[in-house]
Amino acid sequence: MTKKLTPPEILDTKVVAKSRLFQIESLELRFSNGEERTYERMKPSGRNAVMIVPVTENGDLLLVREYAAGTERYELGFPKGLIDLGETALDAANRELKEEIGFGANQLLPLKEVVLAPSYFSSKMTLFLAHDLYPEKLEGDEPEPLDLVRWPVNQAEALLSHIDFGEARSITALLLALKHLSGQ
Structure with a gap:
């Protein structure tokens, strides 16, 4: 049986880089076991x-x-x-x-x-x-x-x-x- 995972809590989000086409976001995350990490992603544009x-x-x-x-x-x-x-x-x-x-x-x-x-x-x-x-x-x-x-x-x-x-x-x-x- 697969354990149900709880998504991490987003503690903070900020734009760390920007171009004409893209924005890179930094996310401060806290996982369910208490571990905290910084992830980076392309900021969602809302367009598919x-x-x-x-x-x-x-x-x-x-x-x-x-x-x-x-x-x-x-x-x-x-x-x-x-x-x-x-x-x-x-x-x-x-x-x-x-x-x-x-x-x-x-x-x-x-x-x-x-x-x-x-x-x-x-x-x-x-x-x-x-x-x-x-x-x-x-x-x-x-x-x-x-x-x-x-x-x-x-x-x-x-x-x-x-x-x-x-x-x-x-x-x-x-x-x-x-x-x-x-x-x-």
């Missing part, structure tokens, strides 16, 4: 995100290749983005598809809500599978046009070993989409 695995009627996955400052190279992954204020995850998924690959989807199936690194971030990303695509383009916020890459679903194993396809969220989304597509 979406990632979409679009599949064409011909059985192709639609991916984008875009520059990633963290790795300082172009990465291959699925369309993704933040949920705007007042927008649902479903609406954000369809908007991001239109902005990044020039297609909307008549069918969006939520696969799972994931967290990138729960020790440091609280933001969640909802992963979707998109079917029944139709052409529609919206202006996005990317600094350059994204490279659209079609990849046959029946060659997804090769995608998993592709050097440019390394983002954990894209790999997770692909594996969940393949599980759904195979009927498991």
Whole structure:
């Protein structure tokens, strides 16, 4: 039987670093056994995100290749983005598809809500599978046009070993989409 854990008491919270995009918070915590520790995390922004695995009627996955400052190279992954204020995850998924690959989807199936690194971030990303695509383009916020890459679903194993396809969220989304597509 699993013991029910009591979350630690937050004794103090303060911003210790700030940039244009991020704030780092320091949390003074007291655990149920009396131990006290200082943890750091990205200050919660209250905004979540979406990632979409679009599949064409011909059985192709639609991916984008875009520059990633963290790795300082172009990465291959699925369309993704933040949920705007007042927008649902479903609406954000369809908007991001239109902005990044020039297609909307008549069918969006939520696969799972994931967290990138729960020790440091609280933001969640909802992963979707998109079917029944139709052409529609919206202006996005990317600094350059994204490279659209079609990849046959029946060659997804090769995608998993592709050097440019390394983002954990894209790999997770692909594996969940393949599980759904195979009927498991």
